[in-house]
Amino acid sequence: MKLFTSEQILKIEEETIKIEKIHSLNLMERAAEALKSQIIEDYKNCEKVFIFCGNGNNGGDGFALARLLHYEFFNVKIFCDLENLNFKENAKINFNDLKKIKDISINDFSEVEKFKIDKNDLVIDALFGIGLNRKIEGKSGELVNILNEINAIKIAVDIPSGLFSDEITPDDFIIFKADKTVSFQFWKKAFLYPETGKFCGEIKILDIGLSHKIIDSEISRNFIIDDILIISIYKKRNDFSNKGNFGNSVIIAGSHGKIGAAVLATKAALRSGSGLIFTISPECGNFILQTSAPEAMFINGGENHITNIELPKNAVCGIGPGLGTDEETEKCVLNFLKNQTKPLVIDADALNIISKNKSILKSIPENSILTPHPKEFERLFGITQNSFDRTDLALKMAKELKLIIVLKDHHTQIITPQQDVFYNITGNSGMAKGGSGDVLTGILTSLLSQKYSSKNAAIFGVWLHGKAGDFAAEKSSKESLLPVDLIKKIGKVFKYIQD
Ligand SMILES: NC(=O)C1=CN([C@@H]2O[C@H](COP(=O)(O)OP(=O)(O)OC[C@H]3O[C@@H](n4cnc5c(N)ncnc54)[C@H](OP(=O)(O)O)[C@@H]3O)[C@@H](O)[C@H]2O)[C@@H](O)CC1
Numbered sequence: 001m002k003l004f005t006s007e008q009i010l011k012i013e014e015e016t017i018k019i020e021k022i023h024s025l026n027l028m029e030r031a032a033e034a035l036k037s038q039i040i041e042d043y044k045n046c047e048k049v050f051i052f053c054g055n056g057n058n059g060g061d062g063f064a065l066a067r068l069l070h071y072e073f074f075n076v077k078i079f080c081d082l083e084n085l086n087f088k089e090n091a092k093i094n095f096n097d098l099k100k101i102k103d104i105s106i107n108d109f110s111e112v113e114k115f116k117i118d119k120n121d122l123v124i125d126a127l128f129g130i131g132l133n134r135k136i137e138g139k140s141g142e143l144v145n146i147l148n149e150i151n152a153i154k155i156a157v158d159i160p161s162g163l164f165s166d167e168i169t170p171d172d173f174i175i176f177k178a179d180k181t182v183s184f185q186f187w188k189k190a191f192l193y194p195e196t197g198k199f200c201g202e203i204k205i206l207d208i209g210l211s212h213k214i215i216d217s218e219i220s221r222n223f224i225i226d227d228i229l230i231i232s233i234y235k236k237r238n239d240f241s242n243k244g245n246f247g248n249s250v251i252i253a254g255s256h257g258k259i260g261a262a263v264l265a266t267k268a269a270l271r272s273g274s275g276l277i278f279t280i281s282p283e284c285g286n287f288i289l290q291t292s293a294p295e296a297m298f299i300n301g302g303e304n305h306i307t308n309i310e311l312p313k314n315a316v317c318g319i320g321p322g323l324g325t326d327e328e329t330e331k332c333v334l335n336f337l338k339n340q341t342k343p344l345v346i347d348a349d350a351l352n353i354i355s356k357n358k359s360i361l362k363s364i365p366e367n368s369i370l371t372p373h374p375k376e377f378e379r380l381f382g383i384t385q386n387s388f389d390r391t392d393l394a395l396k397m398a399k400e401l402k403l404i405i406v407l408k409d410h411h412t413q414i415i416t417p418q419q420d421v422f423y424n425i426t427g428n429s430g431m432a433k434g435g436s437g438d439v440l441t442g443i444l445t446s447l448l449s450q451k452y453s454s455k456n457a458a459i460f461g462v463w464l465h466g467k468a469g470d471f472a473a474e475k476s477s478k479e480s481l482l483p484v485d486l487i488k489k490i491g492k493v494f495k496y497i498q499d
Pocket residue numbers: 009010013027028031054055056057058059060061088127128129130131132133134135136137157158159184208210
């Protein structure tokens with residue numbers, strides 16, 4: 001699914017209106033209808049609905065929603081700035097329609113504290129949408145501050161008021177804190193970054209029927225990884241195949257005390273379809289690896305840490321989990337990286353070793369996949385002001401070095417040398433545990449060995465890893481989820497794709 005800027009969304013909206021020969025009011029009605037259905041689905045037993053409307057089209061959505069919910073027997077109360085009714089055209093039409101319904105009370109923002117709003121009531125923020133272009137101040141600002149203190153179910157229409165859609169919002173802005181954001185047709189960039197996403201709560205995207213023809217022709221380099229993309233990437237296994245057809249994955253991982261990292265990466269690679277798996281680890285991990293993952297072959301790479309890497313034939317490598325940064329390992333890893341010609345997966349301590357020896361970056365084979373978490377990224381490429389800037393820096397480095405950068409986060413980004421950004425929306429905070437990254441390295445190496453392109457392996461692997469996390473969290477809780485649970489769910493994710 002493409003990700004667009006607010007400017008592009010406006011353009012798509014206008015062109016849809018043109019080619020479908022509809023009035024813009026129709027789109028607002030579609031938006032309100034979709035909102036209404038969602039609210040009925042999620043909160044049908046809710047008694048009171050307090051809707052706060054601005055003067056623009058976001059407010060217009062709020063007025064139309066109020067009318068539709070009223071006809072569904074919800075007790076609706078409207079709030080707007082009665083001292084400054086400076087409506088845009090469609091908001092005005094919907095406001096006037098609403099005035100005709102005498103059972104809906106229309107109140108000024110300043111009256112909000114006179115109402116008893118209960119924790120089971122809905123507070124709906126239709127103050128500002130993607131048209132926000134400055135800080136919320138004055139009466140609206142005071143209102144948002146009050147709403148943020150109220151204990152009720154808080155829903156933002158399209159985007160929480162106060163957030164910019166496409167860029168970081170300054171720290172001193174007043175922003176509505178939503179439990180849920182119900183947004184129209186597209187994800188917005190603000191939902192995907194930690195500094196801004198924390199205001200959005202759960203995200204629900206509603207199809208309001210904007211023209212697919214227009215959407216297809218509008219160019220974007222930013223994408224949300226969705227099921228359609230994954231199905232297009234997934235390669236079905238040929239019935240007439242043998243282990244030689246699915247590649248030789250080589251996991252280079254582990255050191256004394258961190259053999260678990262090698263085990264996790266190895267098991268994840270085994271579960272992700274590779275034909276043969278080899279694990280290069282120090283001898284101290286031999287017994288552990290051979291008993292916990294007997295399908296994999298052990299290659300001795302040293303005593304207590306890796307000092308020597310000898311690859312089997314046709315190896316596709318994933319290097320880094322639990323290696324440690326012993327001087328001998330450092331030397332060995334640098335020497336190894338210098339001599340590689342095929343893309344490989346580079347994670348964890350291998351990234352830390354590169355950070356200390358940045359000149360090696362230029363020798364890494366094109367289209368290799370680097371999987372830094374934010375701290376590792378910072379060590380590799382430097383500190384940025386915020387996570388939006390981090391994406392920009394990653395784009396620059398991916399292009400310069402011709403590498404795929406997987407920026408691991410709640411919404412991991414896959415950044416390509418061609419300057420595309422793919423945002424992942426699977427995964428959950430149960431995965432925020434040591435070992436989850438090792439599982440990802442195993443998955444990515446396995447997919448790369450099966451001849452998925454580096455870009456597709458990264459997109460598919462990151463999505464699969466998160467989806468396995470979501471399946472695992474369904475079963476237990478996020479607190480008790482373990483990285484091994486991700487591995488156990490990889491099979492279910494493949495089934496999900498095949499079905
Ligand atoms: N796209 C679609 O397909 C559909 C979109 N729809 C809906 O339209 C929404 C976008 O509506 P919108 O363009 O009217 O902008 P909105 O956010 O209501 O702001 C209104 C105006 O407020 C002003 N303003 C800005 N910041 C301010 C501030 N801090 N404090 C005070 N004023 C401020 C600024 O005007 P200015 O004062 O700069 O002239 C701005 O123009 C969208 O989010 C969705 O809900 C659906 O109806 C149907 C399909």
